[in-house]
Amino acid sequence: MVRYLAWLFCWVCLLAFNQAIASSPPLEPITLQLKWKPQFQFAGYYAAQEKGFFRDEGLDVTLQPGGADIAPLTEVLEGRAQYAIEAGELVYYRLQGKPVVAVASIFQHSPAVLMTLGKSGLRTPHDLAHKRIGLLMGGKPIVEVSAMFVNEGV
Incomplete structure (x- = not known):
């Protein structure tokens, strides 16, 4: 009898788990344009991705490396990314009438x-x-x- 109850309990748990997965909404794809190539200053983004923090919030985040020939805000303005890591240039673009908004301000020393x-x-x-x-x-x-x-x- 105990064996039967344990089997029944496992079966009910498995069905509930499958139902929870099937009913969860799809992840929203997001591209985050980094200011430069992967380096220590972006470690938090890579760690959050690795630990599933973005997924837990319903986001499927792509971390797009930057480079000398990539302007992060241009990537957003031209639709290739939804978010970008930028510095004071955001203020400049906003003053030029560009439809950009600061989501968060994280201070560090400027190079x-x-x-x-x-x-x-x-x-x-x-x-x-x-x-x-x-x-x-x-x-x-x-x-x-x-x-x-x-x-x-x-």
């Missing part, structure tokens, strides 16, 4: 730098007031450097 020759005598952002400098990279302004000047009142 953008402003350099001068040592013999120039320029030591602070204030030393650059009324001087001509270039703040474009790939045809877009370097937002972090521009923000530094605004913050310094230059």
